[in-house]
Amino acid sequence: xxxxxxxxxxxxxxxxxxxxxxxxxxxxxxxxxxxxxxxxxxxxxxxxxxxxxxxxxxxxxxxxxxxxxxxxxxxxxxxxxxxxxxxxxxxxxxxxxxxxxxxxxxxxxx
Numbered sequence: 001x002x003x004x005x006x007x008x009x010x011x012x013x014x015x016x017x018x019x020x021x022x023x024x025x026x027x028x029x030x031x032x033x034x035x036x037x038x039x040x041x042x043x044x045x046x047x048x049x050x051x052x053x054x055x056x057x058x059x060x061x062x063x064x065x066x067x068x069x070x071x072x073x074x075x076x077x078x079x080x081x082x083x084x085x086x087x088x089x090x091x092x093x094x095x096x097x098x099x100x101x102x103x104x105x106x107x108x109x110x
Contacts, residue, residue: 008100015096043087050082 038046057063057073065072 011100012097015093015100018093040087040090043085047082047085050078050085054078054082 053073054075057075062073063075
């Protein structure tokens, strides 16, 4: 392996270690954190469907309690759940990996 490739792999290991070796839950809050073991595509589908549900609920006024709608949907609670589920750390990791790969490929072209 070339020295440049070895350096890339070592940098990649360091970056991955920052994100995947740290536990996701911190015991600073009084809330329980549920861990859902699904892949990123399934997580994206769940988040997308929850957002669509919020849109449909707001469009159809399902969030308003009325004489005909006794069980209103709590849209703000659903959106809070979506924010908690959104994998920002993983997106940051992918961004850093992309910078390494794209940055190196641009250097190779010069």
